[in-house]
Amino acid sequence: MKTILIGSTEGFSGKSAITLGLATILKETGYKVGFMKPLGNKLKWEADRLIDEDTQNIKKILGLSESVDDITPIHLTDDFLHKVLKGEVSGLEQSIRSAFDKISRDKDIVLIEGNAAFSDGAIYGMSDANVAHLLNASILLVAKYRSMKSIDNIITDYKIISEPERMMGVVLNDVPEDELTDIEDLVKPYLINQGVDVLGVIPKDFTLRSIAVGQIAEMLPGEILTAKEKCEELVEHILVGAMETDSALGFFRKSHNYAVVTGGDRADIQLAAMEANTKCLILTGNLYPSAAVLGTAQIKEVPIILVSADTMTTIDHLETLMGRSSMSNPEKIKKIVELLKSSLDLDAIIRHIDKQ
């Protein structure tokens, strides 16, 4: 049985997506794949208990039979952190170890999702390096690429680990299209020179940042008035409809896979957005749209979400949601698998696994 820890140089680098995608691909290849996220940080209450969202998703998608409490034995609640600071926490290693024994039974490979960032968890002795040591895992490091300066983080993480032989290599994620040539020509040779294997370069993809219409309605929250069957549609951008009628159509047409936030009383904007293929309309201020507009939305199969907040608040809220929404949408999973297959050096990863 082999173990890979997927860590990242910083939070929101796409670690969960890559873990999910890689697990799916390995499963397809014929491996029995297990999953563990020892330290849960995306917590939510469900059916009177605390549960990590990633854990819940991946368990469902991979069809894992293990209990969520074994997949994620520790929850990073405020209370937990207080106890850590007061020195009241002990036996972490043991709980993680025994949970790992359960979830790894009968598995060929176990993927472990690391902390938000590589050195997170150091205060309770569970940084990614600690966990990898504990569970004898190799480490695949994900780095969100923004500019050549992102390489600093990779080099730093490689320097701080006391067992550098655990490092399999890095995956550069979310790479802007126009940087791809520079990465190939300059960054990759440099990293290899520094002893860092580059196991994949994943181009920026808006689908992965997107959020499903149904999730928007759930998070804002809002009421879906029309075309509920289109809840799985993905929204990549948020546009505000506050312009004159004549300029609205041209404005919306310049964008793709977007949702339009506007007032319930702006029938002209609502219709222009539908004409320009908006994914959904978010109407603010609890202003109910006209019946004729609702009728058109139903015929055009465009969901209308009615929210009570004003436009500014709604947009603030949506901006926080974008890029941080869950990967559970089937379209997103398909996309991440597709992206990983075309941009990861899967052979090299499998060679690493076999070597372990």
Place this chain on the structure above:
Amino acid sequence: MLEELFEPSSIAIIGASRDPKKPGGAILANLIKEFEGNIYPVNPKSDMVQGFKCYHSVDEVPSAELAVIVIPAGLVPDTLKQCSKKDTKNVVIISAGFKESGPEGAILEKQIIDISRDSGIRILGPNCLGLLNTHNGMNATFAAGSARKGNIAIMSQSGALCTSILDWAASENIGFSKFLSLGNKADIAENDLLDSWSHDDETDVILAYLEGIKDGQQFIRTAREATKRKPVVVIKSGRTSTGSKAAASHTGTLAGSDRAYTSAFDQSGVIRAYSMEELFDYSRAFSTQPLPEGFNVAIITNAGGPGIMAADACEEVGLRLASFKPETIDKLRHGLPPQANIYNPIDVLGDATSQRYDLALEAAMSDPIVDGIIVLVSPQAMTDVEQIAQAVIRTSGNRTKPIVTSLIGGNSMVEGDKILDMGKVPNYPYPGRAAKALSVLAKYRQYKEIVRSPYEQFDVDENGVRSIIDSAINEGIYTLGVESLDILACYGIPTVRSIHARTIEEALQAAEKIGYPVAMKIVSPDISHKSDVGGVKINIKDEKELTFTYTVMRQNIGRILPDARIKGVQIQEMRYTGKEIIVGMHKDAQFGPMLMFGLGGIYVDILKDVSFAVAPINRDDANKMIQQIRSFPLLTGVRGEEASDIDSIVDSLLRLSQLACDFPEIVELDINPLFVYARGKGCVAPDFRIILEERK
């Protein structure tokens, strides 16, 4: 065929009621009054209604060529299916509760559209007032009144307006041939009726009140055919930003821009009325008067002031005051008192009776220069209004030239107005309205005489453009710019030499190939105004300057727009700038590709001096677009400047029109600027921008 909608031999009223105050009862009562065909009321709860045997279901009805449905919306789809098993060809759905009422209604509307498509039954409505044919007495509306027989057909997207029009027309003595309320336009819409009525012998004038058009491109084609045969006058409401918001909310359809309507109406010969008053002013003139040969008008008046006002009005609406032939002047000089004005406007003086009007009318009528006559009457002591009205009717009787009148006054004009009305001479309360109505007749006549030149099809590289567009869309790029100039080249619009370079080495090689000096432009789907972010540099003289420019440009843009996708630069040959013009297109919500033309710089940005036309256009349309702008004389060469190569602009517009029609995925295209050179030297596009939409 829609003719059967207006001439069914049998009608089933599904949802017929005993109570004439309910729509189902009112329609039955209206039909019983005059309709000569078979009437079959249907109502599961009755055996007799309003003296007719009532059937319990559609199945039992002997025949129902036309079915009028007045039952709750939820029951309509099933009823429609039952109709499809009978001999029913057309159905009028009066019932509301469809798309206009919200999502549930919208689902029902989708169902009835599907049934209509599968069964071939045509549907009028839903959510409408019904229809009326005065020539066979079929009043299948629930309106309180009916209509007089006449030669005007009218359709309205507002049911409530229909009832007002019926009521008003009754008092104004206006008659109709057909009368129809469009409702939600689930199936039958303005284009079907335009086509049908343009072939209808009982209809001489077609009127429409519209809030939107279902298929703009088809409308232009149908209207163009219809207006060859008879005048079509349309009120399109929602002209202003506020009005269009109200229309959007009311109908749930995006009306498109008003200037698109103006262009479409103009290109198809449709006469636009801007108010109900104009709609009926024009229709009265069209329905009673012959078309004038030209724009020369004679004004006959018994008062100076109104004559002058009428002269002003004529000039404002494009009419000319005729200069009479000597024979006419002689006739007037001999027949009228010496104080009378025998030139145009003819002032027959305040003490004139009908004899002087008779004489002036005859003189004007027989003058070959005069194309139409405006008769003004003010009530003075000697004025015999009724006799004058009779004189006008006598002259109008031979119907060779149009006559319009304005009896200016109140009580003393009532009888005269009635006489003119009976004699089919349109009378207007003010001279300006009379002049405007006459001018509309003249303009329609002029339009009818134009023989449209055919559409030209250039030999173009359509596949070349398709592959550029396909590869952009596959990459998820929807904004193309200078790097895709080949799109224009494929359609024969001249472009400057231009090479795309991804690195500084490639840029240097490109400049070498083109030859210094060169221009450098940043290439990015995320930057539409390149010069605003320092993305354009012209006149780069050598390698050193090029290297420097490249580095600075990339660095600065990276700082200003860190998220913009940069795809290198475009190296271009430097050309003499010529006169800057702008040609472009954008896709209108209802009419599709709208072409735009204007002079560059301040003329477009500040003066908004631009013209529009809906594609496809022909050579005449293109010339008209160019001549329409106020700054057109600047292109013809003023103050010693050489005239510009207008033919090359026409050519570019026609090629752009073809491009826009071939690729509906292009939603916006701007060539700004297009450099146009002196006559015979052509034009060239150094840059352009195109926006694509996802394929549906």
